[in-house]
Amino acid sequence: MQLSIRSYRPGDREDLYEICVRTGDNGADATSLYPDPRVLPDIFVGPYLAQEPELAFVVADTAGEDRALGYILGTSDTRRFVARYLAEWLPGVVDRYPDDGGRGSELRHPEVMLGPGVDEYPAHLHIDLLPQAQGQGLGRQLMRTFLGALRERGVLRVQLGMGVRNVAARAFYDRLGFTELARPVPGLVVLGRDTLMAGADSGR
Template sequence: MSTIRPYRPADRDALYDICIRTGDSGRDATALYSDPRILPDIFTGPYLELDPALAFVLADAADRPVGYIIGTADTPRFVSAYRRDWLPKVADRYPEGSGTGRDAERIRELHHPEWMLQDGLADYPAHLHIDLLPEAQGRGAGRALMDTYLAALRAAGVPRVHLGMGAANTAARAFYDRLGFHEIARPAPSLVLMGRGTAVT
């Protein structure tokens, strides 16, 4: 039996591991990077540090994290805080301009968080990331995590939220479609931006 609870600092390493193990469109991305920690240092760590109140953990019967949902209520504010408060803590590990292939692409993202400020998102100020280990999928836990996150956004007065997903991730697209998300834009062939209101539907 799984439960959803607020994030605790002791969960950090487990959430980093989940990010890596689901970082290739739901598959394990560990072997794709010379330092796979780059993924959670972009897509997990900053949210846990800058917006911990919007971090929720799916835990198994032993209270071991097997999934999470994280994000921010205000993407422009988050990008500013990322550059000011998060980037200095991790930049030395990944020098700007270093790496090749996928590593280089991720290092560019790390050093230039403004990529989160895509056109067409002004009406969708919040954004999120959700990841579940395979063992936690297909049981309604993803929907429950999303409901928890949307409720937190509603309580904060946030009307709409967006997310980015790989265009090739058909399973994720089907999941988001079922949850009422719709496509907003495709800023790149491999990236789909989806959004929805935070109201209960």
């Protein structure tokens, strides 16, 4: 394989959906955890590709079929993202999933992203890599690319949420200079950092 970073293309969408599911259980495969596992990317991938595809970047095997094996995506403005999610994204997907207290219910409430610190850290991101794309510095390269794109838009700080059980991911973020901002609910930690490149020069 010859792996490299490139911008997202519309043809990558299903690859990114699959990656999200295959890493959706604190980095492990979440396929068996949900009656319809596409609920995960319909929360954590689809709305970002619809709203800000220019902030989506992928790791692709350019020597093979050029399929995506990892990605980073997000929004430069969480408040705007939530408003558009409710108005534009949610109506098209909400009927697919039951409002039963699980992920289908989570899909209906993006306003949980508007917690303390959202104005100081207005951007947020999601990053996932399949095992064959890990351990080669590609996560670090994705992060640097994304932070650079935010900085070009005048965005000074970014945050992310992650499961506290994902120890490997927490170590990765710590190496990249993220610090803990909050623990809004049990099992979830919110981390943040500025968009300058210092501190993003070592990692996964």
